[in-house]
Amino acid sequence: MRRALVLSSETARHWFRASLPQRRVAFADIPATEPVSWKLTADDVRGVATTYLATVAAVLAFIV
Template sequence: MRRSLVLTDETARHWFRASLPPHVKRDLIPIPAEALWRLTMADVRGVASTYVATTLAIFAFII
């Protein structure tokens, strides 16, 4: 596939981000990968509440 007249940014590593115009990329905020894998109290609370809700729903259907 040949694309003529498409200006790309070689510093953007993904093909889609490279094809974005500069005014769109200006507002992108880089998020470090370490921050995505950090376990927070809200995550633990969400998993616990989902577990309890699912267990109660299964018991309600069984009984």
């Protein structure tokens, strides 16, 4: 039996995916004109520095 790799129509879906409920978009209620604020805080810098130093310490502990 030879099957095509590309589906010829959207109705020929997998049986499991067809049994799942329709997916809803969670961010549809948020207006697109609202600006997004990406501010770097001291807690962010402290978290990155702590993670970096812990990783370096762990690598050095395994090497030595």
